[in-house]
Amino acid sequence: MALHLRGAVLPDGTVRDVWTLGDRITFERPSGPADTVADGGFLLPGLVDVHTHPGSPSEEEPTFDAEAFASQVAAHRDAGTTALRFPGLLGEIPAGLREAPDMPRMVSAGRWLAWAGLSRSAPFHTVTDGLVAAAVAEAGSRDGWCKLVGDWDFEAAPVPYEVLRAVTDAVHSAGGRIAVHCQSARGALNAARAGVDSVEHGMGMPEECVDLMAGHGTAYVPTLTAFARSAPHRTRDTSRGRLWHAGHATMIRRVREAHDAGVTVLAGTDSAPFGNVAAEVGHLIAAGLPPRPPSVRRAGRPVPFWA
Numbered sequence: 340m341a342l343h344l345r346g347a348v349l350p351d352g353t354v355r356d357v358w359t360l361g362d363r364i365t366f367e368r369p370s371g372p373a374d375t376v377a378d379g380g381f382l383l384p385g386l387v388d389v390h391t392h393p394g395s396p397s398e399e400e401p402t403f404d405a406e407a408f409a410s411q412v413a414a415h416r417d418a419g420t421t422a423l424r425f426p427g428l429l430g431e432i433p434a435g436l437r438e439a440p441d442m443p444r445m446v447s448a449g450r451w452l453a454w455a456g457l458s459r460s461a462p463f464h465t466v467t468d469g470l471v472a473a474a475v476a477e478a479g480s481r482d483g484w485c486k487l488v489g490d491w492d493f494e495a496a497p498v499p500y501e502v503l504r505a506v507t508d509a510v511h512s513a514g515g516r517i518a519v520h521c522q523s524a525r526g527a528l529n530a531a532r533a534g535v536d537s538v539e540h541g542m543g544m545p546e547e548c549v550d551l552m553a554g555h556g557t558a559y560v561p562t563l564t565a566f567a568r569s570a571p572h573r574t575r576d577t578s579r580g581r582l583w584h585a586g587h588a589t590m591i592r593r594v595r596e597a598h599d600a601g602v603t604v605l606a607g608t609d610s611a612p613f614g615n616v617a618a619e620v621g622h623l624i625a626a627g628l629p630p631r632p633p634s635v636r637r638a639g640r641p642v643p644f645w646a
Contacts, residue, residue, distance in 0.1 A: 343373040346382040357382055362444070385421025385443070388616040390539055390560050390607020394429050401463040403430030411613040412436070416443050418614030424607075426486045426518040426539055426560075427451040429463055448484035448518055449477040454502060459492045470502065471509045478515025485510060487535075489519040490526030493542060493586060494579060497526035504533040518560075524586070531557060539607070542566070543586030544593050549600045558603040561590050563622035565609035595627025604628060 342359045358365050358373055364384065393411035394403045408430070415423055422444040437445055452473050453464035460466050467473045470487070477485040487506060490497035503519070510517045516536040521527040524543040531538065531548035534555035538544070540562055552559060566587050574580035598604050606619040624630045 341369045341371065341373040343375040344377040344382055345375070346377055346380045349381055349383040352381075355382075386419050386616050386620075387422040387424075387606065388415060388420050388608055388619075389424040389537075389605045390426055390562050390609050391415065391423055391613065392425060392427055392429075392610070393423075393613060401429065401461075403428075405430070405433045408433060409436060411611075412442060412445070414612070414614040415616070416441070416614075418617065420614060420616050422446075424448070424484070426484070426537075426607075427463075427520075446482045446484060448486040449481040451486050451488055451520070452477060453488040453491070454498045456502075457488065457491055457498065458495045460488065461491065464488055464491075470498075471506050474506045474517065475509050475513045475515065478510050478517070479513060483514070484516045484518060484536075487517055487519045489521045489530050490523045491520075493523040493526075494582065495523075497521075497523055497529055500529040500532055503529050503535070507533045507535050522586075531555070537605070540566075540609075541590050541593060542583075543589050546593075546596070549593065549596050549602060552597065552602045553600045556603075558605050559593070559597045560605045560607040561594055561623075561626075562607045562609040562619070563591065563594070563626065564615060564619045566590070567622060568610075591626045594623060598628055 344357045346354065348355045348357065355366060358369055360369055394408035395401055396404050396407045412423065420443055424446040426448045428447050428449060432445055432447060436442055450465040451463060452470060453460045453466045454470050455466050455468045474485045474487060489503060507517055518537045518539055519530040519535045520539050521530050522540050522542045524545050527538060527541050527544040527548050531551035535557055537558040537560055538552065539560050541559060570587055573583050575584055594604060604623065606616050606623060608615045608619050
């Protein structure tokens, strides 16, 4: 049965009748009965967080906990987030949670895949020499996405372009999509050149990446909230600290440049607190995205990246 809602539709506030058919919204009354579930108030679609990693009891304990996962996903829901993408997940989505009518839609990219040639990795990475095969398998066994660590230490060498291009081409040939963690200028450039589907973070991203991403249809997920939270605790007294702050400033500039070039800019929070995507949209607006559609819609409704 269709659901019927009547209220002030944001952002313009016009009072309208709205119907939902499954996961579709329409302003045209469907045939057949409809159950009125709201009459009055404000109406707006649910928010989307395309970069979140629920499932750890704490940031200091990178192990998967099904109860923590469920409670953190519920925190997203309680904040108005109705769709989530997990570009890196420590375990499997608990059985039955996807189908729960009161939980957000979930898209998993599976494990963090890290090339064995990187000088550094994290305990929660899956380090492999066979990156191409692992990425294709991960995308095929998940929701069509895989997650690759394009670099880790922002001063160290990233995954070489040739390796990243081979992985990207293989994943695309298999019908999958690839999200890449980039936290260095060279890592971001390699990802943009390779034509990955989304660049995550993009700290220190060179200006030339913007046109490359626009040409490939690559989305940008800067996760500004997480970096803004870290910035006050980063020193400026060392060359490494100054490089970090310069990379942070660059990623903020690239948000508006990417938007103006036609790159899809998406909202992702990356770390706790969960259910904080509205703050991320606020950071995107502060970085230069216009606060009204279609720009904010780009920040919160990644339609081409869910089908």
